[in-house]
Amino acid sequence: DGGITQSPKYLFRKEGQNVTLSCEQNLNHDAMYWYRQDPGQGLRLIYYSQIVNDFQKGDIAEGYSVSREKKESFPLTVTSAQKNPTAFYLCASSIAGVGNTGELFFGEGSRLTVL
């Protein structure tokens, strides 16, 4: 079945360590996104990518990095520079860019806890 797969679902990290969250989609979607969700907060956009080898910063990109070497994959690295990384991370994709009324399809999320 088509969909978006995020891994790992739960991840624990020590302070000062980088960690990479995986996001893979087999929907043949052009656009992919990373959001962060904190309790009582809406989803906040970290990075997005409209096409392969191109990506743009969202509202809270500091302390994060991404790559888009393949259409299917959009991994997110949470670096040690991110001051408050404990959160629920959601990856999403859409057929085309958001402006083309692309409905977002979400992965199941990755919950990162920094110890």
Add this chain to the structure above:
Amino acid sequence: GQNIDQPTEMTATEGAIVQINCTYQTSGFNGLFWYQQHAGEAPTFLSYNVLDGLEEKGRFSSFLSRSKGYSYLLLKELQMKDSASYLCAVIQLSGAGSYQLTFGKGTKLSVIP
């Protein structure tokens, strides 16, 4: 910038009707989504409005008034499984000339027997 406002929490009775409001202030508006999110799970798509009026889909309906910067999600014949957070999200034109989808903080709906 933009502002999206939704009530933080609502409670309604099983079998009843509930209306969740969303107001927004934005430039370059290009549509509004409603998503449902159960605790600890991914959001799932409910509706999309780009023109004024009411879109009906089974027990759920969504309304948009662009001139008022206002939308609501109407849930009829409430069921216990409707207990979830409901997220309003607006497509707007960013300063960089591309579209972005920005979410409100969500409304946590509790359905009680």
